[in-house]
Amino acid sequence: MGNRKVLVTGGAGYIGSHTVVELFQAGYTPVILDDFSNSDKKTINRINKILNTEVKFFEGDCGNEDYLEKIFLLEKDISGVIHFAASKAVAESVQNPLKYYDNNVGSMISLLKVMNRSDINCLVFSSSCTVYGNSAEQPVRETSPVLPAESPYGNTKHVCEQIIRDFSFSKESFKALSLRYFNPIGAHPSALIGELPIGTPANLVPYISQTAAGIREELTVFGNDYNTPDGTCVRDYIHVIDLAKAHIRALDYIFQNKSAGYDVINCGTGKGNTVLEVIKTFEKVNNLMVNYSIGTRRPGDVEAIYSNVDKAKDLIGWQSSLTLEDALRDAWKWEQTLQK
Numbered sequence: 001m002g003n004r005k006v007l008v009t010g011g012a013g014y015i016g017s018h019t020v021v022e023l024f025q026a027g028y029t030p031v032i033l034d035d036f037s038n039s040d041k042k043t044i045n046r047i048n049k050i051l052n053t054e055v056k057f058f059e060g061d062c063g064n065e066d067y068l069e070k071i072f073l074l075e076k077d078i079s080g081v082i083h084f085a086a087s088k089a090v091a092e093s094v095q096n097p098l099k100y101y102d103n104n105v106g107s108m109i110s111l112l113k114v115m116n117r118s119d120i121n122c123l124v125f126s127s128s129c130t131v132y133g134n135s136a137e138q139p140v141r142e143t144s145p146v147l148p149a150e151s152p153y154g155n156t157k158h159v160c161e162q163i164i165r166d167f168s169f170s171k172e173s174f175k176a177l178s179l180r181y182f183n184p185i186g187a188h189p190s191a192l193i194g195e196l197p198i199g200t201p202a203n204l205v206p207y208i209s210q211t212a213a214g215i216r217e218e219l220t221v222f223g224n225d226y227n228t229p230d231g232t233c234v235r236d237y238i239h240v241i242d243l244a245k246a247h248i249r250a251l252d253y254i255f256q257n258k259s260a261g262y263d264v265i266n267c268g269t270g271k272g273n274t275v276l277e278v279i280k281t282f283e284k285v286n287n288l289m290v291n292y293s294i295g296t297r298r299p300g301d302v303e304a305i306y307s308n309v310d311k312a313k314d315l316i317g318w319q320s321s322l323t324l325e326d327a328l329r330d331a332w333k334w335e336q337t338l339q340k
Contacts, residue, residue, distance in 0.1 A: 005029040005077050006251065009062040009111065010084030012039040014195045015126065015184055017047055018244040019082060021193070024051050026248045031075055032057035033068075038087065038198065046192040063107035068114040080122030080254065082247055083111060086156070089202055090130075090300075093153035104156035105163070112167050123176040124250045127161055127264070129236070129305060130154030131180060138272075139236075139308040142180070142264050150300050161264065168262035175260045177250045177316075182236035182268035182307050184243050186327030187334035194334030195240075204275060205237075205328070208282050209335035212290050219290060221275050223297035226304070232275035234304035236268035239322035239330070243267055249318040268307030269320045282328045 006023060010016045011032030017039075023030040032044065032055060048054050056075070060067045062085045072078060086104045087093070093100040108125075115123065131154065132140045133147025149155035161178050168174045185205040187194025201207040211219045224231035246267045273281075279290055312318045 003027060003029055004079040004255065005031060005075060007031050007033060007071065007075070007078050007081045008084065009033045009081065010039070010086065011057070012036060012041070012043040013084055015181070015240060015243060016084040017043050017193045018188060018240045019084075019247045020047055020055060021050055021188065022241070022244040022248050024053070024055065028248070028251070030055055031071070031078065033060060033062055033071060034085070035059065035061045040196055043193060043196075050188065050190055050192050061107070063103065063110045065110045065114050068110065069117070072114060072118040072120065078120055080124070080251060081111065081115060081120065082124045082126070082251070083108070084126045086126070088153060090151045090153050091202065093151050093156075097152035100152045100156050105159050108160045108163055112163070116171065121171070121173045121175060121260070122251070122254045123164065123174075124247055124254070125160065125164055125176060125178040127178040127180045128154065128157045129180050129182045129266070129268070129307065131158045131161065132305065134302045135305060138304055139270065139306050140266070141308040142266055142311050150302070165262045168260070173260055175254045175257065176262045177254060178264045179246055179250060179267045180264060181243060182238055182266070182305070184240045185237050186239040186241065186322070186330040188241065189330055189333075191330070191333040191337040194331065204278060205331050208279060208290055209331050211292070212282070212286070212288055212332065213335050213339055217291070219279070219292040220295040221279075221292055222295055222301060224294045225297070228274055228304055230274050230276045233301055234272035234274050234306060236270070236272050236306035237278065237324055237327065238267065238269050238320055239327040242320040242322050246312065246316070246318045249316040253316040263315065265312045265315060266307040266309055267312060268309055270307055270309040272304060272306035273324060278324070278328070281324055282332070285325045285329045286332045
């Protein structure tokens with residue numbers, strides 16, 4: 001797509017940093033905006049090391065309209081935006097919902113207002129499969145019902161999708177895609193960037209790798225009496241590199257597609273794995289043991305959710321190619337880098 005310039009909000013975060021790398025390698029010019037509230041400044045240097053170049057970055061809050069205006073004025077030829085920046089801890093969102101509505105929904109509105117004033121009409125939004133709630137329909141399709149969210153975090157993603165959709169109706173030239181992520185795992189094969197959980201990990205794979213590294217004493221599997229192959233919850237685990245590449249295909253599609261509008265796409269592998277399958281696979285590919293025990297069910301956990309990815313293949317020509325084994329091998333390499 002030539003040397004188009006793309007603003008990446010939250011570009012120093014887990015998925016954002018991997019997407020910045022893929023953007024550059026696909027011929028785009030990424031510009032990072034991050035306030036480092038949920039990321040590490042060292043990630044910028046690590047991205048630069050992978051790419052052997054310096055990526056432009058701005059430190060600031062994408063909810064600050066004045067600051068966004070300055071970026072769009074300084075970087076006059078920005079063609080589109082990938083919007084990752086958001087608070088994302090489910091448990092915290094239950095404890096502090098106003099923070100999540102203020103940060104996630106507020107920044108979405110601010111970004112769209114400034115994009116509108118700057119006449120930037122291409123957006124890829126980082127959404128989530130949480131919008132499907134506790135769906136009885138498996139695998140979930142984009143046409144599956146959007147059910148009441150299990151958390152304020154999940155609801156902010158649904159609200160942001162609605163805001164983008166409504167805005168796209170109001171502006172004929174505006175084009176946007178929301179990518180509904182399933183469960184991103186793994187790290188860059190260089191082991192220079194990966195998931196950086198703050199405090200106790202909320203996600204399964206960082207908890208597994210930290211337990212394997214001896215940082216955590218034991219991993220608790222929350223329930224083994226679900227109606228699944230081994231009684232543990234089923235999720236759709238996608239390698240973060242595959243997910244990053246989905247954003248490139250989404251941008252390509254938006255820039256190539258003459259007709260404007262809004263759409264949503266599932267980003268998963270199209271298959272589910274149980275918690276125990278993930279643990280056993282991690283042990284196998286990395287030749288080590290993980291200390292885990294079976295606990296009681298955790299309130300709010302969905303029994304099973306995995307994606308139908310036909311639309312992603314048909315609309316933007318994307319599908320995952322990396323395996324669960326690849327992701328868990330890369331996750332362990334990254335964990336070992338963190339411990340050095």
